[in-house]
Amino acid sequence: MESGVDPLVCGWPPGQPSGATNIASKLAILSLVFISSATAQPTYDLLLKGGHVIDAKNKISAVRDVALQGGRVAEVSARIDPAKAKKVIDVTGLYVTPGLIDIHAHTYAGTGERRSYAGDLSIYPDGHTFRVGVTTVADAGCAGWRNFEDFKDRVIDRSKTRIYAFLNIVGNGMRGGRYESDLTDMEVKPAAAMALKHKGLIVGIKTAHFPGPEWTPVDNAIAAGNIANIPVMVDFGSDRPERPLSELLTKKLRPGDIYTHVYSGLRGEQTESGHANPALFEGRKRGVLFDVGHGGGSFLWRVAVPLIKDGFAPDSISTDIHNGSNNNGMKDMLNVMDKFLAMGMPVDDVIAKSTWNPAREIRREQLGNLSVGSPADVAVLRLENGNFGFVDMYGALLKGTKKLSCEMTFRDGKLVYELNGLSRTEWDKLPANYRYQGDYTWDDRARTFTSETKKQ
Ligand SMILES: [Zn+2]
Numbered sequence: 001m002e003s004g005v006d007p008l009v010c011g012w013p014p015g016q017p018s019g020a021t022n023i024a025s026k027l028a029i030l031s032l033v034f035i036s037s038a039t040a041q042p043t044y045d046l047l048l049k050g051g052h053v054i055d056a057k058n059k060i061s062a063v064r065d066v067a068l069q070g071g072r073v074a075e076v077s078a079r080i081d082p083a084k085a086k087k088v089i090d091v092t093g094l095y096v097t098p099g100l101i102d103i104h105a106h107t108y109a110g111t112g113e114r115r116s117y118a119g120d121l122s123i124y125p126d127g128h129t130f131r132v133g134v135t136t137v138a139d140a141g142c143a144g145w146r147n148f149e150d151f152k153d154r155v156i157d158r159s160k161t162r163i164y165a166f167l168n169i170v171g172n173g174m175r176g177g178r179y180e181s182d183l184t185d186m187e188v189k190p191a192a193a194m195a196l197k198h199k200g201l202i203v204g205i206k207t208a209h210f211p212g213p214e215w216t217p218v219d220n221a222i223a224a225g226n227i228a229n230i231p232v233m234v235d236f237g238s239d240r241p242e243r244p245l246s247e248l249l250t251k252k253l254r255p256g257d258i259y260t261h262v263y264s265g266l267r268g269e270q271t272e273s274g275h276a277n278p279a280l281f282e283g284r285k286r287g288v289l290f291d292v293g294h295g296g297g298s299f300l301w302r303v304a305v306p307l308i309k310d311g312f313a314p315d316s317i318s319t320d321i322h323n324g325s326n327n328n329g330m331k332d333m334l335n336v337m338d339k340f341l342a343m344g345m346p347v348d349d350v351i352a353k354s355t356w357n358p359a360r361e362i363r364r365e366q367l368g369n370l371s372v373g374s375p376a377d378v379a380v381l382r383l384e385n386g387n388f389g390f391v392d393m394y395g396a397l398l399k400g401t402k403k404l405s406c407e408m409t410f411r412d413g414k415l416v417y418e419l420n421g422l423s424r425t426e427w428d429k430l431p432a433n434y435r436y437q438g439d440y441t442w443d444d445r446a447r448t449f450t451s452e453t454k455k456q
Pocket of ligand 1: 104106140293295320
């Protein structure tokens with residue numbers, strides 16, 4: 001498979017002023033002397049130099065230098081003096097984006113429960129996130145109020161990935177059909193109380209996989225969402241004439257609630273003539289948000305392509321990653337983003353729908369952007385050109401010519417993943433007895449080796 005770096009439109013370096021007068025150049029030299037003496041000590045931990053920044057919140061899509069300091073974004077400018085940073089990494093030709101946010105993931109692993117999303121079907125996030133630029137996930141309802149604190153202790157508190165959660169309206173969470181169809185375990189008050197107790201982690205209420213004709217799961221999820229003042233994410237379960245999609249989108253859901261699996265085609269998202277159900281547009285007008293949630297059974301080209309042609313793009317791109325989905329049509333976050341590139345969506349939009357939009361959907365507006373002062377969650381992505389193929393849940397193929405790969409991921413200003421060693425020095429240019437090269441101010445792994453060195 002041939003591939004190469006996408007030639008980015010480059011606005012840097014800006015043209016140097018020409019024909020400066022003698023006085024002006026002397027002034028310039030004086031100011032340079034002043035600046036260099038003032039910055040004898042580097043100000044920044046890290047400088048990502050020459051990349052193409054895509055930051056939807058700040059409406060930036062241009063070549064910019066990005067400086068990180070103390071785990072925060074410190075400066076984003078057309079040119080930042082390399083002398084101001086302890087460490088400079090050249091990212092020319094690459095995209096620099098906020099860390100990707102996947103708001104539909106299944107991460108309640110480790111309980112040992114078989115065939116359960118509160119168990120074997122879930123993934124430990126760190127092995128799946130950083131390598132594709134994801135720094136934040138929202139677990140989509142694996143745990144309910146009965147087992148959320150076990151999930152928190154078992155996974156959330158022990159992961160490097162930033163994990164939020166949609167709390168399942170089912171007290172037992174996603175432990176399988178027997179639990180998930182039990183109407184008596186969809187209690188509003190304890191769910192809302194748990195959401196309020198863990199306000200910092202629980203970003204919404206989830207309802208999912210319900211096979212019956214009742215509205216109870218949706219109604220109770222919304223009631224809990226009202227008490228806790230958080231949105232609801234709906235996986236609408238089986239398609240039932242007693243509770244049609246149009247009623248959900250035009251009457252039940254509130255502005256800010258999220259309809260996931262929008263391109264599954266399983267619940268009337270597409271009309272018989274192949275077009276987008278008008279209820280989708282009506283829901284959008286009311287402020288309902290639409291999420292991809294690809295997963296193992298919720299994304300079809302024959303639904304997504306015509307709906308997007310009809311003008312129905314998603315608000316957020318997400319994976320629905322779990323152990324049943326990630327080795328099939330859905331591989332990972334970048335693969336799902338690639339599918340939207342393959343359908344003709346511009347890269348700026350694909351990034352916005354994977355960063356700033358999901359940050360707003362889960363009401364974490366400090367994330368998903370590169371504003372000065374924001375947590376320095378950053379992805380450095382390469383857009384390759386070549387011949388690629390993308391398959392849906394039934395294995396149908398759509399060919400594409402663009403593919404994103406992740407070069408580097410930073411979480412809170414620390415390098416947590418790197419593919420090609422862009423931050424590193426060639427081994428034969430290092431001292432003969434070289435040890436770990438990296439500084440804990442920007443390199444997460446350096447801490448391991450520093451403590452090893454101390455032990456010796
Ligand atoms: Zn899911």
